[in-house]
Amino acid sequence: MPHLTIDEWIKAIEHKAESVRGVAINEATDKDIYYAVSALVTEEMNKNWLQTQERYKEKQCKQVYYLSMEFLVGRLLESNLLNSGLLNECNEALKKLGFNPERVYAQEPDAGLGNGGLGRLAACFLESIASLRYAGHGCGIRYRYGLFEQRIIHGHQVELPDYWLKEEYPWETRKAEESVDIHFGGDIHMFKKNDGSLEFKYENTDKVTAVPYDVPIAGYQNKVVNSLRLWSAESNASDSEMLTSQCSQYYHHLDHKHSIEQISGFLYPDDSMYEGKVLRLKQQYFLVSASLKSIFRQYKKTVRRSLIHLPDKIVIQINDTHPSLAVPELMRILMDEERFGWEDAWQITTKVIAYTNHTTLSEALEKWPEDMVKSLLPRLYMIIQEINERFCKKVWNDHPLLREKIPELAIIADGQVHMARLAIVGSFSVNGVARLHTDILKKKEMKSFYTLFPERFNNKTNGITHRRWLLQVNPELSSLITDVIGPQWIQRPNQLISLLRYSKDSPFLDKVSAVKVHNKVKLAHFIHEKTGIMVDEHSIFDVQIKRLHEYKRQLLNIFHVIHLYNELKDNPKLDITPRTFLFGAKAAPSYHFAKEVIKLINRMASLINNDPAIHDKIKVVFLENYNVSLAEKIIPATDISEQISTASKEASGTGNMKMMMNGALTLGTLDGANIEIKDLVGDKNIFIFGLTADEVLHYYNHGGYVARDIYHTDERVRRILDQLKDGAFGSQEIEFKDIYYHTLYHNDPYFVLRDFDAYIEAHELVEQSYRDQATWMNMSVTNIAYSGKFSSDRTIQEYASEIWKLKRMEK
Incomplete structure (x- = not known):
């Protein structure tokens, strides 16, 4: 497509308006043209997307997975045109067809995938990773509703639903064949095997299907297209099962299906009540578990080496405390599904996971009621307990001057599971996002952790694309x-x-x-x-x-x-x-x-x-x-x-x-x-x-x-x-x-x-x-x-060379 003349662009848009929207160009609306142009850009990006994946597979290069509860990507059509080198020609073609490019691009809703700086940073990082030709992908949740649509009525804020997915989103590709099952609650049974090792079996769990939707992330005019994988929560009960149910069971199925879909229903559900807190915790585990299972599947498919080599090929960056459950979930998969012992699993985990801290505000350093974690994620709770016990013993034995600080360091303390502490203990890198912020973490807010792990703390000042x-x-x-x-x-x-x-x-x-x-x-x-x-x-x-x-x-x-x-x-x-x-x-x-x-x-x-x-x-x-x-x-x-x-x-x-x-x-x-x-x-x-x-x-x-x-x-x-x-x-x-x-x-x-x-x-x-x-x-x-x-190019270059140890793909 980059070689198309303006006249060829015009013909291509006319053709897509007819084939995608079923309208002649003289009857097309701005929205019709938006979908037509999006289809043209998607075709071009998909070729590069496939080629990029093939190159990563062929080179078996190390890849970063950026786990975040938010990706505030904004509108994508204009930026995709720009990064694909098609913007100027497309603008001229639209004008010749009698359309205002600004109005056409404005037909796209802002994707309701984030709230503020945290999510916008994640979006900037993904663009820079692709533009710098690094192998890196985002992992998030495909919320059906964004934070809320704000209206000001008589001076007051009024919240309306932000149903940004009410119309087709042209940038996503549903990958149902790559769905994974996520388990909540249930009973854990422990068995001792003949070799003395322990085996855990899960029963009576609530099973949720996580369906991935992939969004392409184009680098700037370099033919690199990485992925943002967004997970949607769906019920695994088929329609036929519901149809054959008795009436009472049918309504039970509907309620159950609705509760499952709520997991990817809203960005930041109201957590002022207990039920909202549970939903928020479910979302965090849903993101982490689905993403890790997908990463393992991809690793086994492409690398075909023992998982002991996982740190050579994979790095997982968790964006703030929200994905901190990646630490115990990675341990669970390695031990319960891949049969590693604790020491080997811990060595792998703490070489794979890196943590970005975004705040010194105590209310933003997440913690969850211990009973809630135990009830919702019983096996993870057991692992967190073990991590905490081993960590506290090590502090007691190896750092006698910090013994009195153990209550402030413990992952489980005062009936709460402290997620920032879990992330620090279970990662190989802890970075702040500005020089002052990192200094405050090291000298004040996380001083004791810095005393324990001085080599882990580093600064990566934020950037924008x-x-x-x-x-x-x-x-x-x-x-x-x-x-x-x-x-x-x-x-x-x-x-x-x-x-x-x-x-x-x-x-x-x-x-x-x-x-x-x-x-x-x-x-x-x-x-x-x-x-x-x-x-x-x-x-x-x-x-x-x-x-x-x-x-x-x-x-x-x-x-x-x-x-x-x-x-x-x-x-x-x-x-x-x-x-x-x-x-x-x-x-x-x-x-x-x-x-x-x-x-x-x-x-x-x-x-x-x-x-x-x-x-x-x-x-x-x-x-x-x-x-x-x-x-x-x-x-x-x-x-x-x-x-x-x-x-x-x-x-x-x-x-x-x-x-x-x-x-x-x-x-x-x-x-x-x-x-x-x-x-x-x-x-x-x-x-x-x-x-x-x-x-x-x-x-x-x-x-x-x-x-x-x-x-x-x-x-x-x-x-x-x-x-x-x-x-x-x-x-x-x-x-x-x-x-x-x-x-x-x-x-x-x-x-x-x-x-x-x-x-x-x-x-x-x-x-x-x-x-x-x-x-x-x-x-x-x-x-x-x-x-x-x-520029986030500078920030990503620092992450890639100092934390992730990635190499750029050759041109």
Whole structure:
């Protein structure tokens, strides 16, 4: 297909519209054309997909399997066209046929396979693995429903089902012949064999069939296509069995079938109740067991060597704690099915599994009730007990100075199974995702484990695929970059550093500025279409788009907006550069405080946007249902990237990298990858404020911070909080009392008030800097130039050489 002319493309699209959708081109809708083009791209990718698999089999190269509960891949048609080298010709053909390519690509739903940065990182990693010609695949769950579709009604978040699979998904291939059975519950019987070894038999288990759906992951114009395998939970009861059942049994079968399908039904089921927790644990084991069984099958089929050599050919990277059950499940398969003894099985397991930690937040370091694990996964519970007992004995015998720490190290403690501890003990590598984050793990959060296993801990700062987040989403800027430094940066993103030569070149800076304004005009039109709000494309687009969580401090952002509004109400002639504050965020359905913050943002938007007294000097926009596709519209238009988490709380961040790569300037704390951005671009090209991680941790450990002291001494803070309490922003006097009381009487746990003054000062510096557009554009281009360091190509190269020990496939 790459050699097709535009006219041949047109004929191919016309043919596919007829054969795939049954419509003539003059009657085809955008959706018909989407499916027609998808079919054309699939044909091209399938050839390369098959050839890639054959090459891996022939070379018997080592392969990585990336296990993750999330893969936030977004829409795939445009990126598949780009990576297959077909995008420009396809765009031209669509235009000649009278179709708008953007509208055609927008027919694809965002795949509901993830929630936030964790899932988007996994998607970026898969693209980079393929683009760098490594043998690597993703393993996840094929959720029928995504997190939820967010609607804002009267300022409140309302959750609707995100049934993203209601229409055919053209990128997946069902592989029913490669299904595997997963077992839950049941009874375990232990027998001693003649040779003295133990044998385990399982009875009365609940059996679930895991059916794989494979999605191709194309490397950038290199004919490498790897796989994302997504597992769907299905009942193994046939329709004929149900038809011959008695009525009561029939309804029992239906209930049972429904309970099984729930396993792959929802991304992140509500786990505030016991039943939800059980379902979540089922999902995690379902992913792990199905993936390991598939890996073993593939190994035996292609390698045909003893499983003692498994670490030479396979590495399993678990993305956060969710797939930690890979450790005991791998042990179970090796011992119970492959008849290895404990020592050999443990040696294999701890050479195969590597663990990425993504958080220092205690609530995100998963743990499960011991009884729940024992009931749902009885054999795995036995293995976890044995791992724990052996590990604790080893600590006691070999590390007497750590004996008192054993309760903090034990995998089973206080009636809970601690998944991060299990992952650390059962892996050969433990990596953090930014330099600061890894340091905190080693020196504080996991200090005792680091003392035990110093060689396991390492840092792999996160990255993003620059091909999607610059080349695809910002083609005009990408074209400008290519014009001045050549196209090599697309495959070697570090070459973006050559842009420094042009950081003071006025004609080039003017062109970059024009692209930014063009992107802001497009976003302004989108905002007006979606919300009815008119925004000024010449205002500063100040953007915070991420999950709504207290530590990410959207509250600090909206407090600053309220402060600005108060200033303008006091002095309508105040000379400020117009600002557009853009928010995009989902709050977990049961996260009351986060929902209150969303309500406050929307209340302020309604109040400010309709107040003629401030002369449109500030606007506030909350764009509902934030997802990958929305991010692709917002990021190229961003001037200020808000990365204002409480220092020490954000492991890395990747939104900061995406916006930096598109020329936005970071306004942030010394947290996560912000530190590494600052170290690269220098203090003059970033806006840093607030407490450091050490200062935050000192307050947590030693006290000394009293939020009410700031309330009593800073009249700006007192005014904002009193307005929340006194109903100044609405008719209900106590509407935002929860925010008021949480901030003052729970002592402001994320230091919003403590950092408020520094945040205001940082915004003043932004204001002054933006007024000097020549300097601002120099700062912007400097950020783009250094952003190549944050390509996921660099991250994956580090994983591949330092952890996975993979070799690239030859061209």
